[in-house]
Amino acid sequence: xxxxxxxxSSALLFTCNSQQAxxxxxxxxxxxxxxxxxxVVCFVYHRFxxxxxxxxxxxxxxxxxxxxxxxxxxxxxxxxxEAIEYLSNDTPVKKxxxxxxxxxxxxxxxxxxxxxxxxxFPATLFINTETVGAxxxxxxxxxxxxxxxxxxxxxHTHSHDYFLNKEPSQRYTHFENDIRTAQQLIxxxxxxxxxxxxxxxxxxxxxxxxxxxxxxxxxAAAQNSGVLNSIGDTYQIPRFPMSENYAKMxxxxxxxxxxxxxxxxxxxxxxxxxxxxxxxTLTIDTEGLLTDQLQCFVQGGKCTLHIIExxxxxxxxxxxxxxxxxxxxxxLYTLTVPDSTGNWHWFSHLWVNxxxx
Ligand SMILES: [Zn+2]
Numbered sequence: 391x392x393x394x395x396x397x398x399s400s401a402l403l404f405t406c407n408s409q410q411a412x413x414x415x416x417x418x419x420x421x422x423x424x425x426x427x428x429x430v431v432c433f434v435y436h437r438f439x440x441x442x443x444x445x446x447x448x449x450x451x452x453x454x455x456x457x458x459x460x461x462x463x464x465x466x467x468x469x470x471x472e473a474i475e476y477l478s479n480d481t482p483v484k485k486x487x488x489x490x491x492x493x494x495x496x497x498x499x500x501x502x503x504x505x506x507x508x509x510x511f512p513a514t515l516f517i518n519t520e521t522v523g524a525x526x527x528x529x530x531x532x533x534x535x536x537x538x539x540x541x542x543x544x545x546h547t548h549s550h551d552y553f554l555n556k557e558p559s560q561r562y563t564h565f566e567n568d569i570r571t572a573q574q575l576i577x578x579x580x581x582x583x584x585x586x587x588x589x590x591x592x593x594x595x596x597x598x599x600x601x602x603x604x605x606x607x608x609x610a611a612a613q614n615s616g617v618l619n620s621i622g623d624t625y626q627i628p629r630f631p632m633s634e635n636y637a638k639m640x641x642x643x644x645x646x647x648x649x650x651x652x653x654x655x656x657x658x659x660x661x662x663x664x665x666x667x668x669x670x671t672l673t674i675d676t677e678g679l680l681t682d683q684l685q686c687f688v689q690g691g692k693c694t695l696h697i698i699e700x701x702x703x704x705x706x707x708x709x710x711x712x713x714x715x716x717x718x719x720x721x722l723y724t725l726t727v728p729d730s731t732g733n734w735h736w737f738s739h740l741w742v743n744x745x746x747x
Contacts, residue, residue, distance in 0.1 A: 516546035666714035
């Protein structure tokens with residue numbers, strides 16, 4: 391347990407031992423599972439074998455090990471659109487993972503794509519169209535090659551802007567126009583119409599989410615860690631980041647389960663103006679969970695947890711940072727809990743302080 395505490399407090403990572411991993415694998419493959427038990431674990435990668443940028447890079451060796459682990463453990467690997475459909479259709483429950491790549495760097499084309507092809511895994515690549523072909527970014531010919539293979543192309547907006555920095559009067563028009571521009575360019579150059587989007591920096595608000603829905607996208611990827619389940623919101627899909635710091639914990643993340651949140655107040659990521667220590671109120675499904683072992687974590691400090699109400703299978707609780715969230719732009723509140731079979735469940739909420747540029 392100490393290992394878990396140290397990891398979570400220092401880097402907001404999570405781990406469980408290999409026995410837990412085996413238990414999870416068994417649970418996932420149980421024939422008693424129904425459609426409502428479906429879960430999808432998503433990963434986000436950026437650069438491959440490009441050690442100039444350690445915070446967004448994964449070594450070729452680590453990436454290869456991730457793919458080997460998925461293959462050996464018989465995971466169903468889908469692209470993001472397929473995974474969204476899997477959650478709602480009547481296909482059998484399987485251990486399911488999604489590999490996503492943001493920004494479309496050349497190192498993906500040179501170092502990541504050949505490995506995906508070797509293991510015949512699909513992935514979803516989110517591209518911000520303004521920089522296609524510039525500097526470190528893949529060009530349209532390379533994107534076409536990837537798309538002809540097993541790579542779904544997703545929309546990552548045109549400008550990759552900090553949309554939450556705009557006043558609401560401009561934010562939504564800019565956001566929608568930007569997405570439309572990216573959509574047009576992708577369709578023009580690649581002949582495909584993206585069905586999924588990734589919010590730049592994982593930052594969004596509820597109205598931006600509504601815009602995505604109204605534009606016909608079937609889902610959108612965020613950047614807070616967690617697992618998507620069948621009651622989860624497919625317009626804010628959590629993803630575990632995979633860069634050099636996290637790469638060795640792939641197995642632990644892949645076997646993580648969703649902590650089922652029934653209600654969340656507030657829904658928004660932007661920190662309310664009145665406070666620097668925002669309060670998050672969650673109502674969670676506690677069936678099978680060892681709730682006396684609930685723990686909350688705040689990046690860069692400590693978290694207080696108060697239980698407001700509990701019934702036989704639900705609990706309402708609050709999470710709050712003990713320190714002001716004034717220095718970091720993005721801060722996660724994370725809630726973890728084991729269940730009676732030894733598996734761990736995870737939920738996180740992203741706070742954005744848009745006064746930090
Ligand atoms: Zn990005």
